[in-house]
Amino acid sequence: MRTKIARDSLAARRTDTNATLSTINDRIKSNLPLMSDGQASLGRYILDHLQEVAFMSAADLAVQAGVSEPTVIRFARALGYSGYQDLRKEVQRFLRLYLGPGDKIRGFLTLTQDHKAILDKVFDIQETLLRETRSLLSHEAFWCAVEAICKARCVFLFGQGAGVILPEMLNFRLQRCGYHTYTITSGGRDIFEKLHLITEKDAVVAFTFFQTDEDAVIVLDHARSAGAKT
Template identity: 25%
Template sequence: MNGNTNDLTSRINECYGSLSKGQKILATYITDNYDKAVFLTAAKMGQVVGVSESTVVRFATHLGYKGYPEFQKALEEMVRNKLNSIQRMEVTYGRISQSHILETVLQSDQEKIKDTLEHIDEHAFELAVDTIIKAKHIYIVGIRSCAPLAAFMAFYFNLMFENVTLLQTNNSSELFEQMVRISKDDVIIGISFPRYSMRTLKAMEFANNRNAKVITLTDSVHSPMNLYSSCNLIARSDMASIVDSLVAPLSVINALIVALCMKKQGEVAKTLETLEDIWNEYQVYENDEINYIDDKIKMRYAKLGDADE
Protein backbone atom coordinates (compact mmCIF):
# COMPACT_ATOMS: atom_id res chain seq x y z
CA MET A 1 0.00 0.00 0.00
CA ASN A 2 1.30 3.41 -0.96
CA GLY A 3 0.30 5.52 2.00
CA ASN A 4 0.92 8.98 0.63
CA THR A 5 -1.45 11.91 0.80
CA ASN A 6 -2.73 11.52 -2.73
CA ASP A 7 -3.43 7.80 -2.18
CA LEU A 8 -5.69 8.33 0.84
CA THR A 9 -7.44 11.34 -0.68
CA SER A 10 -8.05 9.50 -3.93
CA ARG A 11 -9.38 6.41 -2.16
CA ILE A 12 -11.87 8.46 -0.14
CA ASN A 13 -12.98 10.29 -3.27
CA GLU A 14 -13.30 7.16 -5.41
CA CYS A 15 -15.11 5.09 -2.76
CA TYR A 16 -17.40 7.78 -1.38
CA GLY A 17 -20.41 6.78 -3.47
CA SER A 18 -20.25 3.17 -2.28
CA LEU A 19 -19.84 3.95 1.43
CA SER A 20 -22.56 3.27 3.97
CA LYS A 21 -24.21 6.20 5.76
CA GLY A 22 -21.95 5.78 8.80
CA GLN A 23 -18.85 5.47 6.64
CA LYS A 24 -19.77 8.66 4.76
CA ILE A 25 -19.96 10.47 8.10
CA LEU A 26 -16.48 9.12 8.86
CA ALA A 27 -15.15 10.22 5.46
CA THR A 28 -16.51 13.74 6.02
CA TYR A 29 -15.06 13.95 9.53
CA ILE A 30 -11.62 12.73 8.44
CA THR A 31 -11.30 15.06 5.44
CA ASP A 32 -12.48 18.05 7.52
CA ASN A 33 -10.58 17.16 10.71
CA TYR A 34 -7.53 15.17 9.61
CA ASP A 35 -5.31 17.03 12.09
CA LYS A 36 -7.47 15.69 14.96
CA ALA A 37 -8.39 12.31 13.46
CA VAL A 38 -4.74 11.32 13.19
CA PHE A 39 -4.48 11.06 16.99
CA LEU A 40 -7.59 8.92 17.49
CA THR A 41 -7.82 5.18 17.95
CA ALA A 42 -10.52 3.35 16.01
CA ALA A 43 -12.69 3.19 19.15
CA LYS A 44 -12.21 6.89 19.96
CA MET A 45 -12.90 7.96 16.38
CA GLY A 46 -16.11 5.95 16.42
CA GLN A 47 -17.10 7.63 19.67
CA VAL A 48 -16.36 11.13 18.33
CA VAL A 49 -18.21 10.57 15.05
CA GLY A 50 -21.06 8.56 16.53
CA VAL A 51 -20.49 5.17 14.91
CA SER A 52 -19.22 1.83 16.18
CA GLU A 53 -15.56 0.82 16.30
CA SER A 54 -16.30 -1.95 13.82
CA THR A 55 -17.67 0.64 11.36
CA VAL A 56 -14.39 2.52 11.57
CA VAL A 57 -12.39 -0.66 10.90
CA ARG A 58 -14.67 -1.63 8.00
CA PHE A 59 -14.25 1.88 6.61
CA ALA A 60 -10.46 1.42 6.57
CA THR A 61 -10.69 -1.96 4.85
CA HIS A 62 -13.29 -0.64 2.39
CA LEU A 63 -10.71 1.92 1.29
CA GLY A 64 -8.29 -0.93 0.58
CA TYR A 65 -6.14 -0.90 3.72
CA LYS A 66 -5.30 -4.10 5.59
CA GLY A 67 -6.63 -2.63 8.81
CA TYR A 68 -6.92 0.50 10.90
CA PRO A 69 -3.15 0.78 11.70
CA GLU A 70 -2.28 0.90 8.01
CA PHE A 71 -5.04 3.44 7.40
CA GLN A 72 -3.73 5.56 10.28
CA LYS A 73 -0.24 5.60 8.74
CA ALA A 74 -1.73 6.94 5.53
CA LEU A 75 -3.60 9.54 7.56
CA GLU A 76 -0.36 10.58 9.28
CA GLU A 77 1.23 11.11 5.89
CA MET A 78 -1.80 13.13 4.83
CA VAL A 79 -1.40 15.43 7.83
CA ARG A 80 2.33 15.71 7.24
CA ASN A 81 1.93 16.89 3.69
CA LYS A 82 -1.48 18.52 4.03
CA LEU A 83 -3.76 18.69 1.05
CA ASN A 84 -2.78 20.60 -2.05
CA SER A 85 -5.36 22.64 -3.97
CA ILE A 86 -6.08 19.98 -6.59
CA GLN A 87 -6.64 17.29 -3.97
CA ARG A 88 -8.97 19.57 -2.01
CA MET A 89 -10.99 20.17 -5.15
CA GLU A 90 -11.18 16.43 -5.86
CA VAL A 91 -12.48 15.67 -2.37
CA THR A 92 -15.05 18.48 -2.57
CA TYR A 93 -16.37 17.37 -5.94
CA GLY A 94 -16.74 13.85 -4.56
CA ARG A 95 -18.82 15.02 -1.59
CA ILE A 96 -20.89 18.05 -2.58
CA SER A 97 -23.56 18.08 -5.24
CA GLN A 98 -24.03 21.25 -7.32
CA SER A 99 -27.48 21.87 -5.82
CA HIS A 100 -26.22 21.86 -2.22
CA ILE A 101 -23.07 23.99 -2.48
CA LEU A 102 -24.45 27.09 -0.74
CA GLU A 103 -26.01 25.12 2.12
CA THR A 104 -22.98 22.87 2.59
CA VAL A 105 -20.40 25.66 2.62
CA LEU A 106 -22.37 27.95 4.94
CA GLN A 107 -23.09 25.11 7.35
CA SER A 108 -19.40 24.18 7.31
CA ASP A 109 -18.43 27.77 8.11
CA GLN A 110 -21.00 27.85 10.91
CA GLU A 111 -19.57 24.68 12.41
CA LYS A 112 -16.05 26.10 12.31
CA ILE A 113 -17.09 29.22 14.21
CA LYS A 114 -18.90 27.07 16.79
CA ASP A 115 -15.90 24.75 17.15
CA THR A 116 -13.56 27.74 17.50
CA LEU A 117 -15.75 29.23 20.22
CA GLU A 118 -15.80 25.94 22.14
CA HIS A 119 -12.04 25.37 22.05
CA ILE A 120 -10.30 28.75 21.88
CA ASP A 121 -8.14 29.55 24.90
CA GLU A 122 -9.68 32.63 26.56
CA HIS A 123 -6.53 33.17 28.62
CA ALA A 124 -4.48 33.31 25.41
CA PHE A 125 -6.98 35.79 23.97
CA GLU A 126 -6.68 38.08 27.01
CA LEU A 127 -2.89 37.74 26.90
CA ALA A 128 -2.93 38.77 23.24
CA VAL A 129 -5.01 41.87 24.06
CA ASP A 130 -2.68 42.91 26.90
CA THR A 131 0.44 42.26 24.82
CA ILE A 132 -0.85 44.37 21.92
CA ILE A 133 -1.90 47.21 24.25
CA LYS A 134 1.57 47.37 25.80
CA ALA A 135 3.56 47.07 22.55
CA LYS A 136 5.57 50.02 21.33
CA HIS A 137 5.22 48.92 17.70
CA ILE A 138 2.81 46.39 16.17
CA TYR A 139 3.76 44.35 13.12
CA ILE A 140 1.18 42.30 11.23
CA VAL A 141 1.95 39.66 8.62
CA GLY A 142 -0.25 37.42 6.48
CA ILE A 143 0.62 35.82 3.15
CA ARG A 144 -1.50 34.84 0.15
CA SER A 145 -5.08 33.93 1.23
CA CYS A 146 -4.31 35.31 4.71
CA ALA A 147 -3.28 38.72 3.32
CA PRO A 148 -6.86 40.11 3.43
CA LEU A 149 -7.11 39.10 7.10
CA ALA A 150 -3.87 40.92 7.87
CA ALA A 151 -5.02 44.01 5.93
CA PHE A 152 -8.39 44.02 7.73
CA MET A 153 -6.65 43.83 11.11
CA ALA A 154 -4.16 46.56 10.18
CA PHE A 155 -6.93 48.91 8.98
CA TYR A 156 -8.67 48.89 12.36
CA PHE A 157 -5.48 48.76 14.40
CA ASN A 158 -4.40 51.99 12.69
CA LEU A 159 -7.48 53.67 14.16
CA MET A 160 -6.33 52.68 17.65
CA PHE A 161 -2.53 52.73 17.60
CA GLU A 162 0.15 55.07 16.27
CA ASN A 163 2.76 52.53 15.23
CA VAL A 164 1.26 49.75 13.13
CA THR A 165 3.10 48.14 10.22
CA LEU A 166 1.39 45.81 7.78
CA LEU A 167 4.34 43.89 6.39
CA GLN A 168 4.47 43.83 2.61
CA THR A 169 5.59 40.41 1.50
CA ASN A 170 6.75 40.42 -2.11
CA ASN A 171 9.88 38.56 -1.02
CA SER A 172 11.68 37.49 2.15
CA SER A 173 14.37 40.15 1.83
CA GLU A 174 11.84 42.98 1.82
CA LEU A 175 10.09 41.38 4.77
CA PHE A 176 13.20 41.46 6.94
CA GLU A 177 14.06 45.00 5.84
CA GLN A 178 10.69 46.20 7.15
CA MET A 179 11.34 44.43 10.46
CA VAL A 180 14.93 45.53 10.92
CA ARG A 181 14.09 47.69 13.97
CA ILE A 182 11.84 45.19 15.74
CA SER A 183 12.79 44.75 19.41
CA LYS A 184 11.69 43.36 22.77
CA ASP A 185 9.22 46.22 23.17
CA ASP A 186 7.34 45.27 20.01
CA VAL A 187 4.88 42.59 18.97
CA ILE A 188 4.34 40.74 15.72
CA ILE A 189 1.05 39.06 14.83
CA GLY A 190 1.44 36.26 12.31
CA ILE A 191 -1.59 34.83 10.49
CA SER A 192 -1.22 31.54 8.65
CA PHE A 193 -3.33 28.48 7.88
CA PRO A 194 -2.74 25.35 5.82
CA ARG A 195 -0.90 25.33 3.60
CA TYR A 196 1.41 27.28 5.93
CA SER A 197 3.54 30.11 4.56
CA MET A 198 7.28 29.71 4.97
CA ARG A 199 7.75 33.50 4.73
CA THR A 200 5.37 34.06 7.64
CA LEU A 201 7.21 31.41 9.65
CA LYS A 202 10.55 33.10 8.91
CA ALA A 203 9.12 36.43 10.04
CA MET A 204 8.09 34.80 13.33
CA GLU A 205 11.57 33.35 13.75
CA PHE A 206 13.20 36.70 12.98
CA ALA A 207 11.03 38.51 15.54
CA ASN A 208 11.59 35.83 18.18
CA ASN A 209 15.37 36.04 17.71
CA ARG A 210 15.13 39.75 18.51
CA ASN A 211 13.08 39.06 21.64
CA ALA A 212 9.89 40.61 20.29
CA LYS A 213 6.54 39.28 21.47
CA VAL A 214 5.04 36.83 18.98
CA ILE A 215 1.29 36.19 18.60
CA THR A 216 -0.05 33.69 16.09
CA LEU A 217 -3.48 33.17 14.62
CA THR A 218 -3.52 29.68 13.15
CA ASP A 219 -5.55 26.47 12.99
CA SER A 220 -3.93 24.04 15.44
CA VAL A 221 -1.63 23.72 18.42
CA HIS A 222 0.48 21.58 16.09
CA SER A 223 0.87 24.38 13.55
CA PRO A 224 4.51 25.25 12.79
CA MET A 225 3.52 28.90 13.34
CA ASN A 226 3.50 28.17 17.08
CA LEU A 227 7.19 27.26 17.19
CA TYR A 228 8.19 30.84 18.00
CA SER A 229 4.98 32.09 19.58
CA SER A 230 4.27 32.88 23.21
CA CYS A 231 0.56 33.37 22.55
CA ASN A 232 -1.44 31.14 20.22
CA LEU A 233 -4.96 31.94 19.02
CA ILE A 234 -6.49 28.85 17.43
CA ALA A 235 -9.32 29.18 14.90
CA ARG A 236 -10.73 26.40 12.74
CA SER A 237 -10.14 26.96 9.06
CA ASP A 238 -9.23 23.83 7.14
CA MET A 239 -11.83 22.90 4.57
CA ALA A 240 -11.52 20.16 1.99
CA SER A 241 -12.01 22.40 -1.02
CA ILE A 242 -10.15 24.74 -3.35
CA VAL A 243 -11.09 27.63 -1.04
CA ASP A 244 -9.83 27.95 2.53
CA SER A 245 -12.55 28.84 5.00
CA LEU A 246 -11.34 31.89 6.93
CA VAL A 247 -14.64 32.86 8.53
CA ALA A 248 -13.67 31.72 12.04
CA PRO A 249 -10.25 33.46 11.95
CA LEU A 250 -11.98 36.68 10.86
CA SER A 251 -14.39 36.36 13.81
CA VAL A 252 -11.42 36.04 16.19
CA ILE A 253 -9.89 39.16 14.62
CA ASN A 254 -13.20 40.99 15.08
CA ALA A 255 -13.20 39.97 18.74
CA LEU A 256 -9.63 41.25 19.15
CA ILE A 257 -10.56 44.60 17.59
CA VAL A 258 -13.61 44.98 19.85
CA ALA A 259 -11.63 44.02 22.97
CA LEU A 260 -8.91 46.53 22.12
CA CYS A 261 -11.49 49.25 21.43
CA MET A 262 -13.00 48.63 24.84
CA LYS A 263 -9.58 49.06 26.43
CA LYS A 264 -8.92 52.30 24.50
CA GLN A 265 -12.40 53.81 24.28
CA GLY A 266 -11.35 57.42 24.88
CA GLU A 267 -8.49 57.41 22.37
CA VAL A 268 -10.53 55.62 19.72
CA ALA A 269 -13.42 58.07 20.14
CA LYS A 270 -11.06 61.05 19.64
CA THR A 271 -9.54 59.44 16.54
CA LEU A 272 -12.97 58.77 15.05
CA GLU A 273 -14.11 62.34 15.78
CA THR A 274 -11.04 63.66 13.98
CA LEU A 275 -11.65 61.33 11.05
CA GLU A 276 -15.30 62.35 10.82
CA ASP A 277 -14.21 66.00 10.56
CA ILE A 278 -11.69 65.09 7.87
CA TRP A 279 -14.22 62.98 5.94
CA ASN A 280 -16.76 65.80 6.07
CA GLU A 281 -14.23 68.49 5.11
CA TYR A 282 -12.93 66.55 2.13
CA GLN A 283 -16.29 64.99 1.26
CA VAL A 284 -14.81 61.50 1.44
CA TYR A 285 -18.16 59.75 1.54
CA GLU A 286 -20.83 62.15 0.32
CA ASN A 287 -19.38 62.84 -3.12
CA ASP A 288 -17.19 59.84 -3.79
CA GLU A 289 -19.28 57.08 -2.26
CA ILE A 290 -22.95 58.04 -1.97
CA ASN A 291 -23.41 61.16 -4.12
CA TYR A 292 -26.83 62.09 -2.79
CA ILE A 293 -28.84 64.71 -4.73
CA ASP A 294 -30.32 67.47 -2.60
CA ASP A 295 -34.14 67.45 -2.48
CA LYS A 296 -34.27 71.12 -3.54
CA ILE A 297 -32.23 70.31 -6.64
CA LYS A 298 -34.58 67.43 -7.44
CA MET A 299 -37.61 69.78 -7.19
CA ARG A 300 -35.92 72.33 -9.47
CA TYR A 301 -35.20 69.66 -12.07
CA ALA A 302 -38.84 68.57 -11.88
CA LYS A 303 -40.11 72.13 -12.50
CA LEU A 304 -37.75 72.57 -15.44
CA GLY A 305 -39.11 69.35 -16.90
CA ASP A 306 -42.69 70.63 -16.54
CA ALA A 307 -41.77 73.92 -18.24
CA ASP A 308 -40.25 72.09 -21.21
CA GLU A 309 -43.54 70.26 -21.76
Protein backbone atom coordinates in the same frame (compact mmCIF):
# COMPACT_ATOMS: atom_id res chain seq x y z
CA MET B 1 20.85 29.98 10.93
CA ARG B 2 17.28 31.24 10.48
CA THR B 3 16.95 29.36 7.18
CA LYS B 4 18.05 26.14 8.89
CA ILE B 5 15.46 26.65 11.65
CA ALA B 6 12.78 27.20 9.00
CA ARG B 7 13.76 24.02 7.14
CA ASP B 8 13.76 22.01 10.38
CA SER B 9 10.31 23.30 11.30
CA LEU B 10 8.86 22.52 7.88
CA ALA B 11 10.45 19.06 7.90
CA ALA B 12 8.87 18.38 11.29
CA ARG B 13 5.47 19.34 9.90
CA ARG B 14 5.88 17.00 6.94
CA THR B 15 6.79 14.19 9.34
CA ASP B 16 3.69 15.00 11.40
CA THR B 17 1.56 14.87 8.23
CA ASN B 18 2.86 11.44 7.26
CA ALA B 19 2.28 10.18 10.80
CA THR B 20 -1.32 11.40 10.73
CA LEU B 21 -2.08 9.76 7.40
CA SER B 22 -0.32 6.56 8.48
CA THR B 23 -2.35 6.48 11.69
CA ILE B 24 -5.65 6.76 9.84
CA ASN B 25 -4.78 4.17 7.20
CA ASP B 26 -3.11 1.75 9.59
CA ARG B 27 -5.93 1.86 12.12
CA ILE B 28 -8.55 1.10 9.51
CA LYS B 29 -6.59 -1.51 7.54
CA SER B 30 -5.37 -3.41 10.60
CA ASN B 31 -8.90 -3.63 12.01
CA LEU B 32 -10.75 -4.59 8.81
CA PRO B 33 -10.31 -8.38 9.30
CA LEU B 34 -11.80 -8.10 12.80
CA MET B 35 -14.87 -6.13 11.78
CA SER B 36 -18.35 -7.13 10.74
CA ASP B 37 -19.22 -6.97 7.06
CA GLY B 38 -20.97 -3.62 7.53
CA GLN B 39 -18.07 -2.03 9.40
CA ALA B 40 -15.52 -3.43 6.93
CA SER B 41 -17.51 -1.98 4.04
CA LEU B 42 -17.59 1.37 5.84
CA GLY B 43 -13.84 1.21 6.44
CA ARG B 44 -13.13 0.64 2.76
CA TYR B 45 -15.42 3.53 1.83
CA ILE B 46 -13.58 5.88 4.21
CA LEU B 47 -10.18 4.83 2.84
CA ASP B 48 -11.38 5.64 -0.68
CA HIS B 49 -13.11 8.91 0.26
CA LEU B 50 -11.05 10.54 3.03
CA GLN B 51 -11.52 14.02 1.58
CA GLU B 52 -15.29 13.73 1.44
CA VAL B 53 -15.58 12.11 4.88
CA ALA B 54 -13.90 15.15 6.47
CA PHE B 55 -17.08 17.18 5.90
CA MET B 56 -19.74 14.51 6.40
CA SER B 57 -21.92 14.08 9.43
CA ALA B 58 -22.34 10.56 10.78
CA ALA B 59 -25.77 10.44 9.14
CA ASP B 60 -24.40 11.58 5.75
CA LEU B 61 -21.59 9.04 5.89
CA ALA B 62 -24.03 6.26 6.75
CA VAL B 63 -26.13 7.07 3.67
CA GLN B 64 -23.14 7.32 1.33
CA ALA B 65 -21.53 4.11 2.62
CA GLY B 66 -24.81 2.18 2.72
CA VAL B 67 -24.73 1.40 6.45
CA SER B 68 -26.66 2.55 9.51
CA GLU B 69 -25.66 5.55 11.62
CA PRO B 70 -25.03 3.36 14.71
CA THR B 71 -22.60 1.35 12.56
CA VAL B 72 -20.64 4.55 11.87
CA ILE B 73 -20.40 5.32 15.58
CA ARG B 74 -19.42 1.75 16.50
CA PHE B 75 -16.82 1.79 13.74
CA ALA B 76 -15.15 4.92 15.14
CA ARG B 77 -15.09 3.48 18.66
CA ALA B 78 -13.69 0.18 17.38
CA LEU B 79 -10.72 2.16 16.04
CA GLY B 80 -10.07 3.71 19.44
CA TYR B 81 -11.76 7.07 18.91
CA SER B 82 -14.23 8.47 21.42
CA GLY B 83 -16.78 8.78 18.63
CA TYR B 84 -17.27 9.73 15.02
CA GLN B 85 -16.45 13.41 15.64
CA ASP B 86 -13.04 12.40 16.96
CA LEU B 87 -12.37 10.31 13.85
CA ARG B 88 -13.50 13.11 11.56
CA LYS B 89 -11.21 15.61 13.31
CA GLU B 90 -8.20 13.42 12.56
CA VAL B 91 -9.23 13.23 8.90
CA GLN B 92 -9.62 17.03 8.83
CA ARG B 93 -6.18 17.41 10.40
CA PHE B 94 -4.69 15.35 7.60
CA LEU B 95 -6.45 17.48 4.98
CA ARG B 96 -5.20 20.72 6.50
CA LEU B 97 -1.61 19.51 6.47
CA TYR B 98 -1.51 17.51 3.26
CA LEU B 99 -3.94 18.69 0.56
CA GLY B 100 -3.61 21.87 -1.47
CA PRO B 101 -6.49 24.30 -2.18
CA GLY B 102 -7.16 22.79 -5.62
CA ASP B 103 -7.48 19.28 -4.19
CA LYS B 104 -9.94 20.50 -1.56
CA ILE B 105 -12.13 22.32 -4.08
CA ARG B 106 -12.24 19.29 -6.38
CA GLY B 107 -13.16 17.05 -3.48
CA PHE B 108 -15.86 19.44 -2.32
CA LEU B 109 -17.43 19.69 -5.78
CA THR B 110 -17.32 15.92 -6.16
CA LEU B 111 -19.08 15.50 -2.84
CA THR B 112 -21.69 18.17 -3.61
CA GLN B 113 -23.19 16.81 -6.81
CA ASP B 114 -26.43 18.73 -6.26
CA HIS B 115 -25.43 22.30 -7.16
CA LYS B 116 -28.43 23.68 -5.31
CA ALA B 117 -26.97 22.29 -2.08
CA ILE B 118 -23.57 23.98 -2.47
CA LEU B 119 -24.53 27.05 -0.43
CA ASP B 120 -25.77 24.92 2.47
CA LYS B 121 -22.62 22.78 2.32
CA VAL B 122 -20.36 25.85 2.39
CA PHE B 123 -22.09 27.14 5.52
CA ASP B 124 -22.02 23.69 7.14
CA ILE B 125 -18.26 23.42 6.59
CA GLN B 126 -17.59 26.91 7.93
CA GLU B 127 -19.72 26.23 11.01
CA THR B 128 -17.76 23.03 11.64
CA LEU B 129 -14.42 24.83 11.32
CA LEU B 130 -15.54 27.68 13.58
CA ARG B 131 -16.67 25.24 16.27
CA GLU B 132 -13.35 23.41 16.02
CA THR B 133 -11.41 26.68 16.27
CA ARG B 134 -13.44 27.70 19.30
CA SER B 135 -12.72 24.38 21.01
CA LEU B 136 -8.97 24.84 20.47
CA LEU B 137 -8.76 28.49 21.56
CA SER B 138 -8.37 29.15 25.27
CA HIS B 139 -9.53 32.33 27.00
CA GLU B 140 -6.04 32.73 28.45
CA ALA B 141 -4.35 32.64 25.03
CA PHE B 142 -6.90 35.06 23.60
CA TRP B 143 -6.45 37.67 26.32
CA CYS B 144 -2.66 37.30 26.24
CA ALA B 145 -2.79 38.21 22.54
CA VAL B 146 -5.10 41.16 23.23
CA GLU B 147 -2.81 42.44 25.98
CA ALA B 148 0.30 42.07 23.80
CA ILE B 149 -1.29 44.12 21.00
CA CYS B 150 -2.64 46.79 23.36
CA LYS B 151 0.73 47.31 25.07
CA ALA B 152 2.88 47.17 21.93
CA ARG B 153 4.80 50.21 20.72
CA CYS B 154 4.21 48.90 17.21
CA VAL B 155 2.33 45.90 15.80
CA PHE B 156 3.92 44.05 12.88
CA LEU B 157 1.45 42.09 10.76
CA PHE B 158 2.71 39.28 8.53
CA GLY B 159 0.86 37.41 5.79
CA GLN B 160 1.57 36.23 2.25
CA GLY B 161 -0.31 34.80 -0.70
CA ALA B 162 -3.94 34.11 0.13
CA GLY B 163 -3.23 35.27 3.68
CA VAL B 164 -2.48 38.88 2.67
CA ILE B 165 -6.07 40.01 3.19
CA LEU B 166 -5.97 39.18 6.93
CA PRO B 167 -3.02 41.41 7.96
CA GLU B 168 -4.34 44.15 5.67
CA MET B 169 -7.75 44.01 7.34
CA LEU B 170 -6.29 43.99 10.86
CA ASN B 171 -3.93 46.81 9.86
CA PHE B 172 -6.92 48.91 8.79
CA ARG B 173 -8.75 48.25 12.07
CA LEU B 174 -5.75 48.89 14.31
CA GLN B 175 -4.82 52.12 12.56
CA ARG B 176 -8.38 53.38 12.98
CA CYS B 177 -7.94 52.77 16.71
CA GLY B 178 -4.69 54.76 16.75
CA TYR B 179 -2.16 51.91 16.79
CA HIS B 180 1.18 52.14 14.99
CA THR B 181 1.51 49.21 12.57
CA TYR B 182 3.67 47.73 9.84
CA THR B 183 2.51 45.13 7.34
CA ILE B 184 4.88 42.49 5.95
CA THR B 185 3.09 41.04 2.95
CA SER B 186 5.88 40.54 0.42
CA GLY B 187 8.88 38.27 0.46
CA GLY B 188 12.60 38.89 0.15
CA ARG B 189 13.72 42.47 0.65
CA ASP B 190 10.43 43.66 2.18
CA ILE B 191 10.85 41.20 5.04
CA PHE B 192 14.43 42.10 5.88
CA GLU B 193 13.81 45.84 5.59
CA LYS B 194 11.24 45.60 8.37
CA LEU B 195 12.75 42.89 10.55
CA HIS B 196 15.45 45.21 11.89
CA LEU B 197 12.72 47.59 13.14
CA ILE B 198 11.31 45.02 15.58
CA THR B 199 12.20 45.59 19.25
CA GLU B 200 11.24 44.07 22.59
CA LYS B 201 8.48 46.68 22.88
CA ASP B 202 6.65 45.40 19.80
CA ALA B 203 4.21 42.61 18.94
CA VAL B 204 4.21 40.44 15.81
CA VAL B 205 1.07 38.77 14.44
CA ALA B 206 1.55 36.19 11.67
CA PHE B 207 -1.24 34.75 9.52
CA THR B 208 -0.63 31.47 7.69
CA PHE B 209 -2.90 28.85 6.15
CA PHE B 210 -2.49 25.20 7.17
CA GLN B 211 1.30 25.03 6.94
CA THR B 212 3.69 27.66 8.27
CA ASP B 213 5.88 28.78 5.37
CA GLU B 214 9.59 29.52 5.60
CA ASP B 215 9.18 33.31 5.61
CA ALA B 216 6.75 33.14 8.53
CA VAL B 217 9.22 31.02 10.50
CA ILE B 218 11.99 33.54 9.79
CA VAL B 219 9.82 36.49 10.89
CA LEU B 220 8.66 34.82 14.10
CA ASP B 221 12.12 33.52 14.95
CA HIS B 222 13.64 36.99 14.55
CA ALA B 223 10.81 38.60 16.54
CA ARG B 224 11.35 36.22 19.46
CA SER B 225 15.11 36.75 19.38
CA ALA B 226 14.44 40.51 19.57
CA GLY B 227 12.19 39.98 22.60
CA ALA B 228 8.94 40.94 20.86
CA LYS B 229 5.62 39.32 21.72
CA THR B 230 4.38 36.82 19.12
